[in-house]
Amino acid sequence: MNTSMKGKRGLIMGVANDRSIAWGIARALHEAGAELAFSYQGEAFGKRLEPLAASVGSDFMVDVDVTDDASLDAAFEALGARWPTIDFVVHAIAFSDKSELTGRFLNTSRANFKNSMDISCYSFIEVARRAHPLMKENGGTLLTLTYQGSNRVVPSYNVMGVAKAALEAATRYLANDLGPDGIRVNAISPGPMKTLAGAAIGGARKTFKHTEQNAPLRANATLEAIGGTAVYLASDAGACTSGEIIRVDGGYHVLGMPQADNL
Numbered sequence: 393m394n395t396s397m398k399g400k401r402g403l404i405m406g407v408a409n410d411r412s413i414a415w416g417i418a419r420a421l422h423e424a425g426a427e428l429a430f431s432y433q434g435e436a437f438g439k440r441l442e443p444l445a446a447s448v449g450s451d452f453m454v455d456v457d458v459t460d461d462a463s464l465d466a467a468f469e470a471l472g473a474r475w476p477t478i479d480f481v482v483h484a485i486a487f488s489d490k491s492e493l494t495g496r497f498l499n500t501s502r503a504n505f506k507n508s509m510d511i512s513c514y515s516f517i518e519v520a521r522r523a524h525p526l527m528k529e530n531g532g533t534l535l536t537l538t539y540q541g542s543n544r545v546v547p548s549y550n551v552m553g554v555a556k557a558a559l560e561a562a563t564r565y566l567a568n569d570l571g572p573d574g575i576r577v578n579a580i581s582p583g584p585m586k587t588l589a590g591a592a593i594g595g596a597r598k599t600f601k602h603t604e605q606n607a608p609l610r611a612n613a614t615l616e617a618i619g620g621t622a623v624y625l626a627s628d629a630g631a632c633t634s635g636e637i638i639r640v641d642g643g644y645h646v647l648g649m650p651q652a653d654n655l
């Protein structure tokens with residue numbers, strides 16, 4: 393099985409700090425030999441990213457707000473100017489107003505619905521369209537991050553569940569559109585992680601503890617395990633996998649009810 397990423401290069405979007413899922417993926421891709429570029433959202437995140445990027449040998453950072461087409465255009469122009477082709481893009485970006493990540497889904501506002509869908513789902517399509525010209529010669533991999541709140545009700549996940557369901561459907565449609573050019577499109581679905589975005593969801597601590605106590609492996613996901621899955625998907629080892637949602641959740645998704653000890 394060839395999991396080497398030597399000679400492959402690509403863009404990591406969504407590192408906010410060293411707990412970010414995107415950072416776990418970046419580290420694993422770097423260890424496998426990949427060359428990395430990073431995008432960050434605004435100056436403050438840029439400052440935090442700089443030493444992290446340097447630690448994996450990268451000085452290639454671009455400021456991208458995915459709701460701003462011009463910043464996306466500029467980022468992919470810069471990418472194309474530096475590298476004529478790329479092999480992967482990791483899209484680890486999501487947002488919803490924190491005030492709606494608690495309480496009843498019924499109260500979702502139109503404004504937050506639109507914004508959550510735009511940032512957490514539509515942006516992946518915008519990214520894929522811009523990555524396509526840089527990948528179509530040699531093929532490549534597009535990766536996004538989802539969560540099982542897409543197909544099961546997870547209290548407080550609310551509008552993010554709808555956005556993730558749309559993102560998973562977009563993953564399948566993009567996989568079909570881009571497959572003829574050798575571009576694979578997949579999503580990783582980790583269990584709950586202690587990140588900035590994760591902490592915004594109501595009851596995050598309880599959810600973390602609950603999955604740790606009940607998942608078949610009695611463990612939550614780790615950045616290393618998510619990173620390893622990303623390496624599999626981005627490397628030649630994953631050559632025939634596309635349109636897939638791969639769970640990295642200690643097996644939690646197979647449960648019909650909590651473990652007997654925890655009832």
Ligand SMILES: NC(=O)c1ccc[n+]([C@@H]2O[C@H](COP(=O)([O-])OP(=O)(O)OC[C@H]3O[C@@H](n4cnc5c(N)ncnc54)[C@H](O)[C@@H]3O)[C@@H](O)[C@H]2O)c1
Binds near residue numbers: 407484538589
């Ligand atoms: N933390 C979890 O429990 C968990 C579980 C499953 C899936 N995920 C998903 O993983 C992905 C990464 O999240 P994370 O948990 O690592 O949290 P994180 O807070 O570290 O990363 C979220 C990133 O999204 C970026 N972002 C938000 N709005 C943006 C915008 N308009 N333009 C550009 N970037 C923007 C932030 O800057 C940040 O870097 C998200 O898609 C999230 O839904 C998280």
